[in-house]
Amino acid sequence: MTAERPQRVRVTGPPRRRPPRPRTREVDAESRLGSLYVRALVREQLWLGVRTLGVLAIGLGTLPLLFWALPWLAGVRLLGIALPWWLLGVVPYPLLVLAAWRFVWRAERNEDTFAELLRELDDER
Amino acid sequence: MTAAVWPGAVGVALVVVTTLGIGSLGLRLSRTTSDFMVASRSVPAFTNAAAISGEYLSAASFLGAAGLLLTFGADMLWYPVGWTAGYLVMLALVAAPLRRSGAYTLPDFAEARLDSAQVRTICSVLVVAIGWLYLLPLFQGAGVTLGAALGLPTWVGPAGVASIVLVNVTGGGMRSITLVQAFQYWFKLTALLVPAMVMLAVWLDDGRPDAAALGRTDFPTDVLAWSDPLAAGGSQGLYLTYSLIAATFLGTMGLPHVVVRFYTNPDGRTARRSTLLVLTLLGLFYLIPPVYGALGRVYAPELAAAGESDLLVLLLPRLVVPGLGGDVLTGLVVAGAFAAFLSTSSGLAIAVAGVLGQDVTGRTWAGRRLGGVAAFRLGSVIAVVVPAAVALGEPSAGVATTVGLAFAMAASTFAPLLLLGIWWRPLTPAGAAAGLVTGGVGSGLAALVTLYLDGTAGWVGVLTARPALWSIPLATAVMVVVSLLTRQPEAPHVRRFMVRLHTPEALDLDRG
Numbered sequence: 133m134t135a136e137r138p139q140r141v142r143v144t145g146p147p148r149r150r151p152p153r154p155r156t157r158e159v160d161a162e163s164r165l166g167s168l169y170v171r172a173l174v175r176e177q178l179w180l181g182v183r184t185l186g187v188l189a190i191g192l193g194t195l196p197l198l199f200w201a202l203p204w205l206a207g208v209r210l211l212g213i214a215l216p217w218w219l220l221g222v223v224p225y226p227l228l229v230l231a232a233w234r235f236v237w238r239a240e241r242n243e244d245t246f247a248e249l250l251r252e253l254d255d256e257r
Numbered sequence: 258m259t260a261a262v263w264p265g266a267v268g269v270a271l272v273v274v275t276t277l278g279i280g281s282l283g284l285r286l287s288r289t290t291s292d293f294m295v296a297s298r299s300v301p302a303f304t305n306a307a308a309i310s311g312e313y314l315s316a317a318s319f320l321g322a323a324g325l326l327l328t329f330g331a332d333m334l335w336y337p338v339g340w341t342a343g344y345l346v347m348l349a350l351v352a353a354p355l356r357r358s359g360a361y362t363l364p365d366f367a368e369a370r371l372d373s374a375q376v377r378t379i380c381s382v383l384v385v386a387i388g389w390l391y392l393l394p395l396f397q398g399a400g401v402t403l404g405a406a407l408g409l410p411t412w413v414g415p416a417g418v419a420s421i422v423l424v425n426v427t428g429g430g431m432r433s434i435t436l437v438q439a440f441q442y443w444f445k446l447t448a449l450l451v452p453a454m455v456m457l458a459v460w461l462d463d464g465r466p467d468a469a470a471l472g473r474t475d476f477p478t479d480v481l482a483w484s485d486p487l488a489a490g491g492s493q494g495l496y497l498t499y500s501l502i503a504a505t506f507l508g509t510m511g512l513p514h515v516v517v518r519f520y521t522n523p524d525g526r527t528a529r530r531s532t533l534l535v536l537t538l539l540g541l542f543y544l545i546p547p548v549y550g551a552l553g554r555v556y557a558p559e560l561a562a563a564g565e566s567d568l569l570v571l572l573l574p575r576l577v578v579p580g581l582g583g584d585v586l587t588g589l590v591v592a593g594a595f596a597a598f599l600s601t602s603s604g605l606a607i608a609v610a611g612v613l614g615q616d617v618t619g620r621t622w623a624g625r626r627l628g629g630v631a632a633f634r635l636g637s638v639i640a641v642v643v644p645a646a647v648a649l650g651e652p653s654a655g656v657a658t659t660v661g662l663a664f665a666m667a668a669s670t671f672a673p674l675l676l677l678g679i680w681w682r683p684l685t686p687a688g689a690a691a692g693l694v695t696g697g698v699g700s701g702l703a704a705l706v707t708l709y710l711d712g713t714a715g716w717v718g719v720l721t722a723r724p725a726l727w728s729i730p731l732a733t734a735v736m737v738v739v740s741l742l743t744r745q746p747e748a749p750h751v752r753r754f755m756v757r758l759h760t761p762e763a764l765d766l767d768r769g
Contacts, residue, residue: 181349220334225540
């Protein structure tokens with residue numbers, strides 16, 4: 133055993149406050165440029181959401197019409213199971229997850245682009 | 258039922274003990290009002306996703322979907338598809354901004370966006386109405402389930418579920434419930450999946466019989482109609498199907514217990530990611546009910562004829578697997594069903610109690626004012642006791658049907674409010690109030706007509722049974738038109754609020 137005392141260790145939780153971030157003055161000051169950027173972000177995100185739902189509407193939303201227009205489809209069997217059970221019971225779920233995954237990825241990228249733009253704007257000052 | 262009740266009794270006892278056990282674990286961690294209401298917003302995405310799914314998968318999913326599939330066939334697949342797709346709609350247009358709005362409840366969101374006490378009050382009334390409309394079939398279903406599985410009188414179900422929910426909610430609030438819900442997702446998945454696999458194995462071992470091979474030709478609908486994905490066929494069938502799609506796709510975002518869940522995410526990005534995980538978890542779960550529907554058609558067609566299709570999931574394992582194996586599987590599904598009743602009704606009770614605690618019991622009454630936690634506890638007593646009492650007096654209704662009405666009401670009121678509030682700056686308090694009242698009264702009247710005057714034939718019956726397809730556009734149109742008529746110059750707080758809703762939290766912005 134050594135006579136040395138163990139070193140003091142500071143026991144802390146994860147930092148509650150992040151280090152100070154650059155203030156994004158353009159948006160706060162509601163300059164024309166700042167609000168233009170916010171509006172562009174909102175428009176981009178809305179358009180992304182609408183496109184995602186458009187895929188949903190075309191993929192799933194047209195199925196009732198399809199079965200209404202072509203009733204014989206309900207009798208088609210695939211691997212011993214009728215087509216509607218495949219199209220409504222199995223296929224939608226992986227497609228929904230795929231569409232959601234794509235949306236999350238794109239939405240985060242839009243936000244990153246927006247943050248990048250603001251940072252550049254502040255650097256120019 | 259003359260079969261042994263012990264497996265179900267053991268299963269239910271285990272669920273109750275586990276629920277209260279995990280709940281009391283949370284009780285030691287819950288200290289502040291924020292803990293009670295949103296678990297202090299410190300739940301990781303995966304736990305939160307499991308909790309959202311666990312809370313969302315109600316008895317309508319666990320029992321109702323399989324039963325509907327047995328009786329009506331493929332058109333009922335729209336229920337599980339819609340219940341899942343609702344989360345994609347929510348993800349695409351609502352999830353992150355809603356979380357970033359920083360509000361606890363839907364009335365909070367309305368007040369923050371519109372700065373109006375009247376709109377807040379209307380929202381509070383609607384949250385309570387939708388919550389009770391959803392709690393009612395759950396309590397009723399609990400009575401029927403426990404009656405069939407354990408041979409208990411019907412009043413035990415509502416009373417038992419209501420008391421356990423009350424103990425859990427008043428005890429630990431959102432923190433303990435989050436852990437309980439996350440656990441219950443995995444439990445419900447197991448409880449539905451394992452018996453389904455065993456029964457499929459038995460069916461393959463039997464040489465894959467169909468109903469005719471077993472001499473069960475007493476099924477009410479023929480094979481072709483059973484695979485028809487349009488209810489009733491023709492133009493009414495088309496309307497019913499699209500109205501169901503509208504209600505489930507848009508209703509999810511307006512359900513009070515789903516919305517409250519989103520505030521427990523740490524930030525907007527986590528909200529999105531947990532929604533993606535929720536979609537995955539729900540998709541996994543909803544692959545199973547069709548298996549019960551199809552096997553039920555082979556082994557238990559008499560349930561559909563007897564109008565007991567809600568019991569299919571509970572009774573099927575014993576009909577397919579003889580002896581002890583069937584008993585054990587029955588215990589599993591009964592426990593899963595009981596967990597489904599508990600988890601959704603806990604979530605709804607919290608949402609309704611949160612609103613009552615802020616807007617009713619938290620107010621000053623006769624010169625006295627309750628503290629935050631005490632008001633929340635009193636609120637949860639009211640939230641649970643009222644629908645339980647109604648369920649005791651009125652013990653029966655199809656679980657999935659009444660739940661469908663709750664979805665329609667949410668879709669006709671909160672869905673337009675959230676969508677326009679988040680994406681459309683000109684929305685005014687007057688417009689929001691007019692739209693909420695229109696949608697609420699329209700879908701509410703349709704629900705009352707369907708629940709209390711059943712048997713209305715023709716288009717009137719069709720339009721009231723599934724109101725969403727007319728009530729959502731109506732409410733949205735009223736909201737837009739009245740907003741345009743009462744249009745004012747854009748207020749600074751609306752600009753600030755839009756910045757808050759749509760910009761990532763990592764940016765240091767003035768969010769009002």
